[in-house]
Amino acid sequence: GQQLNQSPQSMFIQEGEDVSMNCTSSSIFNTWLWYKQDPGEGPVLLIALYKAGELTSNGRLTAQFGITRKDSFLNISASIPSDVGIYFCAVNTNAGKSTFGDGTTLTVKP
Amino acid sequence: EAQVTQNPRYLITVTGKKLTVTCSQNMNHEYMSWYRQDPGLGLRQIYYSMNVEVTDKGDVPEGYKVSRKEKRNFPLILESPSPNQTSLYFCASTRDVNTYEQYFGPGTRLTVT
Numbered sequence: 529g530q531q532l533n534q535s536p537q538s539m540f541i542q543e544g545e546d547v548s549m550n551c552t553s554s555s556i557f558n559t560w561l562w563y564k565q566d567p568g569e570g571p572v573l574l575i576a577l578y579k580a581g582e583l584t585s586n587g588r589l590t591a592q593f594g595i596t597r598k599d600s601f602l603n604i605s606a607s608i609p610s611d612v613g614i615y616f617c618a619v620n621t622n623a624g625k626s627t628f629g630d631g632t633t634l635t636v637k638p
Numbered sequence: 639e640a641q642v643t644q645n646p647r648y649l650i651t652v653t654g655k656k657l658t659v660t661c662s663q664n665m666n667h668e669y670m671s672w673y674r675q676d677p678g679l680g681l682r683q684i685y686y687s688m689n690v691e692v693t694d695k696g697d698v699p700e701g702y703k704v705s706r707k708e709k710r711n712f713p714l715i716l717e718s719p720s721p722n723q724t725s726l727y728f729c730a731s732t733r734d735v736n737t738y739e740q741y742f743g744p745g746t747r748l749t750v751t
Contacts, residue, residue, distance in 0.1 A: 534680075559738050570642075570728050570742030571681070616680060620738045624688050625696060626671060630680040 534617055534629030542637050547604040549632040551617030560593050560600035561618040565631075571616060575602070607636050640665045642743035644729050650749045651719060659714045659746050661729030667741075668734040670712040671696070672704065674725040675745075681728065687712055688735045719750040 534551045541547060551560070559578055563571035575586050577593035577600060584591050590603045600617055617629040642663045651657055663670065671686040673696075683696030687706040701723055703715040712731075716723060726747050730740040 537678075561738055568745075570730070570745055571740075572742070573739045576739055618681075624669065624686050624694060624735045626683050626686070626740070627697070628673075628681040630678060 532617055532619065532627055532629040534632055536632060537630070538633040538635070540635045540637065541607055543607060543609060545607055547607055547611070547634060548601065549615060550599060550601045551629050552599040553619070554598065556597040557619040557621075558597070559620055560591070561620075562589075562591050562600070562602045563616045563618060563628075565614040565616065567613065574615075604634075607634075609636050609638055612636050640741070642729055642731055642741050644727075644743040644746050646746060647744065648747050650751065652751055653720055654718050657716050657719060657748075659716075659727060659729075659748070661712045661714065661743060662710050663712075663729075663731040663741070664710065665731065665733075665741070666709065667731040668709070669737070670706065670729065670731045671740065672702070672712070672714050673728045673730065674698065674723075675728060676725050684714070684727075719748075721750050724748060724750050 532551050532553050561576050562574045564574050565571040575591040580597045581595045582593040588605045592601045614631040614633050616631050620626050645660045668689045672684040673681040675681050682698045684702050685704040687693045728745050729743040732740045
C-alpha cells in the first residue's frame with residue numbers, strides 16, 4: 529500500500545515551546561488529515577486539508593497541505609501538558625483505502 | 639451521543655480459538671473500517687466497507703474476516719488467532735467514502751497466547 533514517512537518519531541519538549549512535525553509521500557494525494565491519539569483512546573481528527581497550499585488553523589494548531597501534494601506539516605504553538613499524545617498524518621484514496629503515518633509521540637514537560 | 643462502540647475492550651485468548659470483536663456506530667455512516675495498531679507501525683488498515691454487503695481488503699487482511707450485514711455493525715472475525723495478531727484494534731466510521739474524517743472507537747486490546 530501507500531507509505532507515509534512521518535517525522536520526527538518522538539519529541540520531548542518543555543511546556544510553552546512550539547512543535548513542528550511533518551509527513552511526506554512519494555505519491556500525490558487530494559486530502560491530508562491530522563489526528564491525535566490520547567493515551568488509552570482512539571484517534572481524534574484535528575485538521576483536514578483539502579487543497580494544495582492550504583493553511584488551516586484550529587486553535588494553537590496549524591497545518592499545511594504541501595504545494596506538491598506530497599507532503600503536509602503540523603505545527604503546535606505554545607505547547608501545554610495536555611498536548612501529550614501521538615499525532616498521526618493520514619491520507620485516503622477515492623477507492624476507500626486509508627493510510628496512516630507511523631506517528632509522532634509528543635511528551636511535554638511541565 | 640454519536641459514537642463508535644467496540645466490544646470487548648480487552649481480550650486474552652489462546653491460539654486457534656475463534657473470536658469476534660464487535661463494532662457498532664449510531665451515526666448512520668456508510669463507511670466503516672478496521673485497523674490494528676502496533677508500536678512504531680502506526681495504524682494499519684485491515685478491512686473496510688463502503689456500504690452494506692460491500693467489503694474490501696486493506697493493507698493487512700491476512701488472518702481476518704469481516705461482514706457488513708447491517709449498516710451499523712461491522713464485526714471483525716479471527717477464525718484461528720495466532721500470537722502475531724496480538725495488537726490494539728480500532729474500528730472507525732465516516733459518513734461515506736467521499737468524507738475522509740473518521741470517527742474511531744475506543745479500541746480493543748487483544749492478546750493471543
